[in-house]
Amino acid sequence: MAAHYPAIIVTVPLFGALIITALWWFDKRLCYPISLLAGTVSLAASVGLFLDVLSRGVIEYRLGGWPPPIGIVYRIDHLNGLILVVVSLVSLLNLAGSRSVAEKEFRDKVGAFYGLYLLFTTGLLGMLITGDAFNLYVLLEIASLTGYALIGMGSGRAALSGLHYLFMGTIGASLYLLGIGCLYLMTGSLNMTDIARILPTLVPSNVVLLAFVLCLSGLFVKMALLPLHAWLPNAYTYSPSVVSSLVAPLTTKVMIYALFRITLTIFSFDFAFNSIAVRQPIIWLAVAAIFFGSLLALSQKRLKKMLAFIVVAEVGYMVGGFWLGNRAGMSGAVLHIINDAVMTLCVFMAAGAIVHKLEDDRLSVMKGVFRKMPVTMAAMVVGGLSLIGVPPTCGFFSKWYLIAGGIAAGQYPFVAALIFSSLVNTVLFFRLFEIGYFLPFEQPKRYHQYNPDSFFRYSGRRAEAPVDLLVPLVITALLLIALGIFSGEIVTRVITQAIPVTLG
Amino acid sequence: MDGIVSLIIAKYNFWAVIVLLLIGFYAMIAKRNIVKKIIGMNIFQTAIILFYVSIGSKKGATIPIITHGHDGVNHTVQAADYINPLPHVLMLTAIVVSVATLGVALALSMKIYARYGTLEEDEIQGKLMESEPG
Numbered sequence: 001m002a003a004h005y006p007a008i009i010v011t012v013p014l015f016g017a018l019i020i021t022a023l024w025w026f027d028k029r030l031c032y033p034i035s036l037l038a039g040t041v042s043l044a045a046s047v048g049l050f051l052d053v054l055s056r057g058v059i060e061y062r063l064g065g066w067p068p069p070i071g072i073v074y075r076i077d078h079l080n081g082l083i084l085v086v087v088s089l090v091s092l093l094n095l096a097g098s099r100s101v102a103e104k105e106f107r108d109k110v111g112a113f114y115g116l117y118l119l120f121t122t123g124l125l126g127m128l129i130t131g132d133a134f135n136l137y138v139l140l141e142i143a144s145l146t147g148y149a150l151i152g153m154g155s156g157r158a159a160l161s162g163l164h165y166l167f168m169g170t171i172g173a174s175l176y177l178l179g180i181g182c183l184y185l186m187t188g189s190l191n192m193t194d195i196a197r198i199l200p201t202l203v204p205s206n207v208v209l210l211a212f213v214l215c216l217s218g219l220f221v222k223m224a225l226l227p228l229h230a231w232l233p234n235a236y237t238y239s240p241s242v243v244s245s246l247v248a249p250l251t252t253k254v255m256i257y258a259l260f261r262i263t264l265t266i267f268s269f270d271f272a273f274n275s276i277a278v279r280q281p282i283i284w285l286a287v288a289a290i291f292f293g294s295l296l297a298l299s300q301k302r303l304k305k306m307l308a309f310i311v312v313a314e315v316g317y318m319v320g321g322f323w324l325g326n327r328a329g330m331s332g333a334v335l336h337i338i339n340d341a342v343m344t345l346c347v348f349m350a351a352g353a354i355v356h357k358l359e360d361d362r363l364s365v366m367k368g369v370f371r372k373m374p375v376t377m378a379a380m381v382v383g384g385l386s387l388i389g390v391p392p393t394c395g396f397f398s399k400w401y402l403i404a405g406g407i408a409a410g411q412y413p414f415v416a417a418l419i420f421s422s423l424v425n426t427v428l429f430f431r432l433f434e435i436g437y438f439l440p441f442e443q444p445k446r447y448h449q450y451n452p453d454s455f456f457r458y459s460g461r462r463a464e465a466p467v468d469l470l471v472p473l474v475i476t477a478l479l480l481i482a483l484g485i486f487s488g489e490i491v492t493r494v495i496t497q498a499i500p501v502t503l504g
Numbered sequence: 505m506d507g508i509v510s511l512i513i514a515k516y517n518f519w520a521v522i523v524l525l526l527i528g529f530y531a532m533i534a535k536r537n538i539v540k541k542i543i544g545m546n547i548f549q550t551a552i553i554l555f556y557v558s559i560g561s562k563k564g565a566t567i568p569i570i571t572h573g574h575d576g577v578n579h580t581v582q583a584a585d586y587i588n589p590l591p592h593v594l595m596l597t598a599i600v601v602s603v604a605t606l607g608v609a610l611a612l613s614m615k616i617y618a619r620y621g622t623l624e625e626d627e628i629q630g631k632l633m634e635s636e637p638g
Contacts, residue, residue, distance in 0.1 A: 134594055141601045145608055152612045159615035160628065166609050167532055170545050177598065178552050184591070185559050 005049040006061035006074040010126045012041045017118035024111020031114040032099050039092040046084040053081040069191035075131030079498035084128050086338045090345050091121045097472035098242045101356050105240045120146040124254045133180045134190045144169045151239040161234035168231040172221030179214030192265050223255035226289035229312045236308040241352030249344035253337045256318045269500045273325045286320030290417040294424035303351050303361040314340050320414050321402045327503040329405025331495045336398035346383035346476045350376050353465035368441030372463045379477040384429030386480045389422050394483035517558035524551035538623040542609045549602040553595045560591035
């Protein structure tokens with residue numbers, strides 16, 4: 001059993017999705033428990049696998065018993081073992097809180113939603129676990145296609161933003177595929193470690209350089225690094241709130257993991273950082289992403305759009321931290337992948353709870369929301385403090401490592417951008433807190449006219465989100481503090497093993 | 505001049521792929537009709553499929569099926585006699601992906617048409633400006 005954890009992690013949600021799509025024609029009530037079960041099994045298997053990696057080191061799992069490079073292998077080391085646990089946990093927490101929101105938002109399409117949800121998770125977990133470059137493309141497309149469909153399930157502008165995301169995402173994935181094609185042309189192999197073994201014999205080669213640039217630009221489109229970010233804000237704003245709290249924490253993080261994997265495992269640190277001069281331009285892009293992401297977040301009047309632009313800025317943190325190329329910067333980037341997944345989940349889930357009750361996400365209607373929804377807003381405060389970087393929440397520690405790495409590498413614009421972004425986040429969240437806490441509750445006219453059950457009908461009473469949404473939300477908020485307290489442990493025991501040992 | 509011509513002729517498959525990629529890319533960026541953009545996207549994806557298929561072929565090679573392999577006689581299989589089947593098999597997956605992308609894109613554009621009554625982006629933009637300014 002334990003030997004097959006890698007296969008279980010991917011196949012259980014996959015078959016769960018198939019079973020749900022077949023069963024929901026007969027009984028819609030089965031969807032939620034089945035998907036919850038699949039998510040739990042997948043999380044348990046990733047935790048088991050991660051403990052295995054901690055005790056035994058790198059694990060190689062051969063699918064169907066075929067040895068590499070002919071067969072496909074799943075290769076788990078400290079880096080993806082850790083991120084696997086985080087991704088399956090984030091997906092499960094959001095799934096657990098999805099029931100009442102999904103029933104309200106999708107009604108009779110709830111089976112389609114859960115099927116797509118599990119397929120999306122399958123795609124992301126597969127991308128994390130695989131050791132095969134082409135397999136990574138296929139799973140990337142599984143995650144992206146289900147992502148477009150999930151985003152398109154919303155109302156209003158959702159379909160249009162989903163289609164724009166689809167165009168951009170297809171260009172990104174196709175560029176990656178072309179890059180892998182160039183690598184295959186040169187090495188004749190698709191296995192990552194095998195390519196890494198053959199590549200040093202070919203360098204310097206223009207085709208390898210082309211492959212590197214194509215893979216990187218494809219992933220930059222997918223992770224929405226600044227000049228290529230145009231698809232992200234609308235897609236995350238207009239999608240249903242359960243979808244945005246799934247897609248926003250996970251997609252960009254997993255793409256950044258893929259960037260780490262491609263750069264470090266396939267092309268090697270030496271090639272990417274020393275042989276070619278892409279490091280400085282990418283750091284400048286990251287600085288621009290942080291600056292403009294923060295500034296654009298400041299100009300938003302809608303809560304979800306504001307959070308979406310914060311995601312754009314956070315992508316800059318991780319990409320920039322990685323390309324600093326020193327130990328502190330890379331540790332900070334890996335730690336930030338984990339922290340950012342959890343804190344984005346926290347704020348997007350809280351925003352989802354608010355949208356669920358208010359049916360609106362404009363900041364101007366959120367007056368007095370603290371009194372109506374104290375638990376939700378407490379979680380929002382923890383998430384906000386973590387995004388700002390206040391200790392003991394986890395956001396502080398990863399930012400600390402990133403800033404230390406920036407100073408050690410002499411990249412002062414990056415350091416300045418990080419501090420600027422923290423200050424802007426302070427303004428953003430304290431504006432929200434001010435509106436929600438200090439401004440008196442206000443009843444908009446258009447609500448109580450034709451919506452008797454609305455949030456605004458009972459001015460004095462609490463109108464908290466449903467309990468099944470609150471429990472995962474509170475767990476997420478507590479997790480933010482726990483991750484902060486144990487971040488030293490995580491860095492010394494896991495992340496130091498995950499980054500190249502030669503780094504100073 | 506002579507050098508360029510011989511360069512194009514020697515690697516004509518790559519040139520064809522690049523031209524197709526650019527046609528698809530142009531349609532996705534410059535066309536304002538959603539269906540035309542989807543067609544452009546498909547050309548873009550097909551160009552990459554062609555790229556893979558063309559790198560699998562060899563001069564004078566045949567399809568990779570070993571004939572008379574079943575009668576117990578040992579054959580020496582020369583890799584040079586058969587084209588490389590791996591890129592072709594990979595492209596089966598990529599074709600499935602591109603069909604699925606097309607399906608999702610068409611489903612989304614149906615939803616867009618049902619809402620806005622048009623597939624011209626300029627007109628959709630106009631309607632968006634009317635209904636929800638800012």
